[in-house]
Amino acid sequence: MVKKSVWRKFVSDPVLFAREILEVEPHPGQVKWLLSSTKPENALHTGNRWGKSEVQAIKILHRCFFKIRELKYNTARGYQAVNASITLDQAKIIFEKAIRLLKGKRKAEALVKDITFTPFPHIVFGNGSVFWARSTQRRGEYLLGRDYDYFNFDEVAFEPHPEYVVEQVVMMRLADRAGVLDYTSTPKGKNWFFRKCEWLKAHPQYGYVQNGDARENPYVSREYLEKKISSLSPNKVAQQIYGLFVDDPDQVILEKYISEATSKSSGLSPPVSGHTYCHGWDLARKRTYTVGVTLDITQIPYQVVALERFQREWKDVYSAIRKRKKEYGGQVIIDSTGLGDVVLSELSDIKPFGFNFGERGGKAKAELISNLQQAHALGKVAYPYVENTAEDGEVWSLQDELRNFYWDSNTECDAVMALALALWLVRGNIEKPVFVLPRVDKV
DSSP, X not given: OOOHHHHXXXXXXXXXXHHHTSOOOOOHHHHHHHHHOOSSEEEEEEOTTSOHHHHHHHHHHHHHHHTOSOGGGTTSSSEEEEEEESSHHHHHHHHHHHHHHHTTOHHHHTTEEEEEOSSSOEEEETTSEEEEEEEOHHHHGGGXXXXXXXXXXXXXXXXXXXXXXXXXXXXXXXXXXXXXXXXXXXXXXXXXXXXXXXXXXXXXXXXXXXXXXXXXXXXSXXXXXXXXXXXXXXXXXXXXXXXXXXXXXXXXXXXXXXXXXXXXXOOOOOOOTTOOEEEEEEOOOSSSOEEEEEEEOSSSSEEEEEEEEEOOOHHHHHHXXXXXXXXXXXXXXXXXXXTTHHHHHHTGXXXXXXXXXXXXXXXXXXXXXXXXXXXXXXXXXXXXXXXXXXXXXXEEEHHHHHHTOBTTBOXXXXXXXXXXXXXXXXXXXXXXXXXXXXXGGGO
């Protein structure tokens, strides 16, 4: 039997709890995280094998055992903690790690009431706390309908819709109880998770950020790590071993170029007398958007001065293209893939150019994207921060779409392709490539 005075120490000391109740010894990096990650939002970016799954299992069990939350919320129904990730299988990693930490530990097992594995894995504790493993698939749909005191978003760097899931779903699930939100992940380029970490570091009153180097874990083979360090590329070592944020080599437009193009923008604007314009239009498929981008090409950098993104009937699409042409003048280029002659014929009165992404076995699209990449590398394009909210509440921005534009994943990047089409019209003014063209077979 553990004395009440000792239990009280465990409440405020998750490291002591790990040692005495779970009978494990956290390494120094894990100790630092357990003691420091107490802000409303906490982010842990680590290399592989650092031990983030184990430390989060410890943290979740500690919070469930002692219902760690503000006292004024102790009247709330039960205590709810969740580990969520891009798939249920991924979410179950920490869930199953928690079960292994409990197994065979007499003091810990005595406080477990029930464990359910299907259909929704969860542990019910004797004090009424519940620990869930859930998926964030379908943009967090499986998280709806329940409030949480603690939420761990595992491998958030790999979530395809992180901003929507966090802002529209998770935050609202925590609101009633002033719950805590942790982000834990191996980095994946400088994406949304990177920007969240940067924001939290700049606002320490709201958040805590910690990096975890795999070499901090004394239980991982030194020989194994040294072999990986010597065999992997510097970027992969930085990301997979050191847990650092680096540019993703498969990302078409690097973060530094996106930031530079945004900083040089003069903003969206109506037509100016004496200026020259051109327009690129990417047409919608089944679930994508029609996007029109207008460039002021009077001088370098070429300025994005108009951008329209919508889902409408074809007659409305044609009307929008004609209206933009009439308003600004200048050449028009249209994505004619699939629709081809039908689109060009329908808009013959404005004499648009057609661009078929599939021509020459995909080489046409590769050249289009390379020209877009080159325009950014040479500082010849600028655009403002453009953001809008869809009817379903999803927040979209041009900058996020650019960041998520990859050589092997770009079928839903309509605004980027519209920008690329507009830049294609002025490609003669963009210098020869200073880098090797990417693999065509991945376009």
